[in-house]
């Protein structure tokens with residue numbers, strides 16, 4: 001035996017599972033295809049937002065939340081509809097969903113604080129949903145931001161694993177790529193794979209796939225924590241659901257290349273049951289990174305509620321296609337509307353006043369104030385004059401940004417960013433003027449304007465995320481800004497079906513002895529704990545919850 005437990009993947013889920021096992025006195029081996037610089041996987045790059053329910057931070061901002069409200073929201077978002085018949089795909093997904101909301105309303109925050117995670121007072125209102133109480137979306141702000149952003153979540157667990165490695169209870173096998181599971185009869189007893197050539201590429205930079213040898217490792221149990229498929233457009237296209245029309249021919253990539261989905265195909269080949277593979281979470285507000293780390297590197301704008309959203313032909317998107325409301329609903333509009341589905345982009349039009357207060361960029365490297373825990377910079381960049389420096393850098397250098405002093409020049413600039421000029425200035429002006437006319441009263445029939453007023457009733461948004469309502473064509477709010485938006489791949493909502501201890505199932509619906517799964521590879525629990533939609537900030541927590549559960553189950557068993 002090379003260890004008690006072998007874990008495939010040194011991302012957040014693998015690290016959390018490994019640390020739980022080490023704490024219980026078990027020997028762990030973590031097998032990772034990238035080098036040691038990539039410890040923490042996607043979590044290191046993430047914004048670090050965490051879905052928490054009924055916290056002191058919410059109460060300080062006068063948000064009243066409860067488990068019941070969060071569970072109502074989660075069920076409305078998940079819309080699990082595969083609960084009947086033989087081996088229903090949502091059977092365990094729904095149970096994991098419920099357990100996760102209990103975790104988010106209970107042990108999650110205190111346990112994370114015990115692990116060394118520290119929270120800022122900021123609570124965002126992400127994914128406000130489709131506009132009905134029982135439907136998709138967060139009824140209240142729940143997106144808690146930690147100091148350090150993604151690094152503030154991943155590094156406490158990476159540090160513990162580094163210490164365990166120094167003490168000899170955990171062994172890292174970096175540059176070891178798993179190609180298959182080893183089965184003795186019906187029990188998984190190890191993995192085999194390829195040793196990749198040494199490569200000291202920086203974090204997130206694609207590394208060599210040159211093989212220099214093979215390996216076999218054996219243990220009492222194996223945990224698949226290999227992440228999702230977002231870095232592999234071929235897989236995204238393969239599993240793209242018909243309900244979202246056709247996949248865009250041009251997408252940008254919101255995750256490093258190692259999020260390749262390859263291990264999920266290997267698991268399928270070994271008879272492991274994967275479910276809900278057609279459920280994914282890709283954003284429609286992606287921009288090309290002017291300073292890329294990985295191929296086709298895109299950054300997601302975390303938008304406030306005021307930008308006007310137009311399709312490729314210059315028509316305002318219908319609700320729920322509003323910034324920050326309904327990720328998959330907006331994707332469905334863009335991919336299913338017949339005369340725009342052939343185009344792969346849409347547009348925001350906004351003002352300088354809006355970008356200063358409302359634009360944030362997802363990713364640890366895009367938020368140096370929070371990531372470096374620099375309170376002075378945080379106050380200067382979020383509450384001072386001008387947009388935060390990373391947003392200004394995109395405005396200045398990003399190929400998807402157009403800035404102009406008047407609408408004629410703005411639309412002319414937008415038309416230079418497509419092969420043919422698709423936008424009619426007068427059509428756009430008419431719609432902006434119609435919207436601006438809704439601002440003469442403190443109430444409105446325009447759903448987006450109503451949303452802006454609603455947003456400003458939440459103290460957190462009023463202070464940091466929602467510009468005071470103003471007319472887009474008011475020169476005092478300018479210059480005007482347009483942003484060409486792309487579909488950016490990110491999360492995988494389906495995956496390996498697991499029971500509530502994290503054991504993986506085979507295609508006949510029986511647990512496979514010795515095989516467990518955690519994190520994105522397990523669809524964040526049960527092969528689909530989110531159902532069709534996520535409430536945001538739920539992915540890192542999903543890795544933590546499933547990783548901790550698997551670690552504790554195995555520690556109790558072995």
Ligand SMILES: Cc1cc2nc3c(=O)[nH]c(=O)nc-3n(C[C@H](O)[C@H](O)[C@H](O)COP(=O)(O)OP(=O)(O)OC[C@H]3O[C@@H](n4cnc5c(N)ncnc54)[C@H](O)[C@@H]3O)c2cc1C
Nearest residue numbers: 009011012013033041042046047049178227519520539540
């Ligand atoms: C920019 C960005 C922003 C995000 N923001 C948020 C946020 O604010 N809130 C939130 O909740 N979530 C966020 N997420 C999502 C979240 O970070 C991920 O869903 C989560 O970190 C996935 O962790 P994981 O451990 O399951 O997988 P990963 O982090 O993908 O780790 C899997 C590891 O397995 C390795 N591996 C894969 N196959 C093999 C193999 N065959 N052999 C050996 N090794 C293998 C990979 O190299 C990788 O290191 C964000 C993600 C990104 C990229």
